[in-house]
Amino acid sequence: MAEQKKPVVASAPRRRRSAEVARREILDAAQHRLDEGGPDAIRLQEIARDVGIAHPTILHHFGSRDGLIQALDARAIHALSDDVSAMLQGRRAQDSGVELLERLAHTMNDLGLARLIAWWAMREPNARALEGIDPPALVRNISQLICSQIQGDEAHSTEREELVSFGVRLAVMAMFGEALIGDIMSPAGAEERDTERHRFRAWLSELLVEKIADPSDD
Amino acid sequence: MAEQKKPVVASAPRRRRSAEVARREILDAAQHRLDEGGPDAIRLQEIARDVGIAHPTILHHFGSRDGLIQALDARAIHALSDDVSAMLQGRRAQDSGVELLERLAHTMNDLGLARLIAWWAMREPNARALEGIDPPALVRNISQLICSQIQGDEAHSTEREELVSFGVRLAVMAMFGEALIGDIMSPAGAEERDTERHRFRAWLSELLVEKIADPSDD
């Protein structure tokens, strides 16, 4: 009974990925959509079209749209974690502020972290800690990690602690802002804009190192 | 034929606002929704319920959901404009960096400007200049306005111009970031958090004034 309708046109030959690869491709496409058009642009059908699959496949891999978004969050969080720990292991940050800022800028921009964070922040009231991953807490912890790393093992006063935390906070804020609205703030063309941003970061790192290394005020 | 169904329960007595008041109430509610739950939370039916009206009334006043959002944008832009020009007229900003920052923080936070800007930025690729209002351009222009105001009428070198623009840029970025993810960065309770933020702003303004007033480097 109920004979299955045969498609009139032969459908394109099916490509079968491993589950892992499929998940990665889907996440990449979703990330791309988010970067291009914001949260509203994360549509299962669109993402599926980008990857070249049918949208139920996404649901097969992630369970639901929300599952996909959670996976997106989790991936970004882990990327940030790895990034930061690599950065901290590599060198004592204090003596090369520029590299720290550049690295931070890269993570915020190219990995699309700034957009994700901003999105979390907007949903914050209902921001649930998903499967053990609490993005806000992790960002906070990471910034504290950087603070302690900069301060090293030397004994330090409360004022100095605050000084360092303000410095890190400023750096994070600035790089976050740059990633999100840097384009808005600088009117120049693409090429010029890049060098301008580099100079801005260099200027900022100098400012920070100066201020933090020599707490001459109050 | 087709006799109109009479409502069984007497509906609440209708309150009739002026168009202006209605628009304002609706915009307020929409803004509130945006602040609470992010862009996705801007739902006509929910907003209507908040105001105490039926959702077609919103469509009557704004034409469409998109019209509502554009009105929201426009209102925020004008608020920012007014805010900034008032700030600039009031005093030469250079000698009181704190007030400038506080004012900026207020606009970003309480007026919900940061969220709107972030939202624009996310949709940026397709960000259309709506009915003569181009939010990114306006933000950019305003920051340039501040720059010129700070620099005053004195003759100034290119380096100094860049210095000032970097300073303003940093201030805007920091206040923008604070408004969006300030909560994430500071773990403390609400009371303590506020004073912490004030101290951060004070610190930053000092930093900026110092650096800009005395360009001793490079």
Next chain:
DNA sequence: ATCGCTACTGACACTAATGTATATATCTAA
């Protein structure tokens, strides 16, 4: 080779949100 697992698909059901049509109530003005 063929067998089983599962990635994948097309068709469809369901929901929720926007938008439309038309009637009604309230305010202002004469």
Next chain:
DNA sequence: TTAGATATATACATTAGTGTCAGTAGCGAT
């Protein structure tokens, strides 16, 4: 008081987007 204008309501249409289901096809293992 009446008349016009319009802010508002109810009911419905439409669409778009998520999620379900049952069947298909590619790949690895025996």
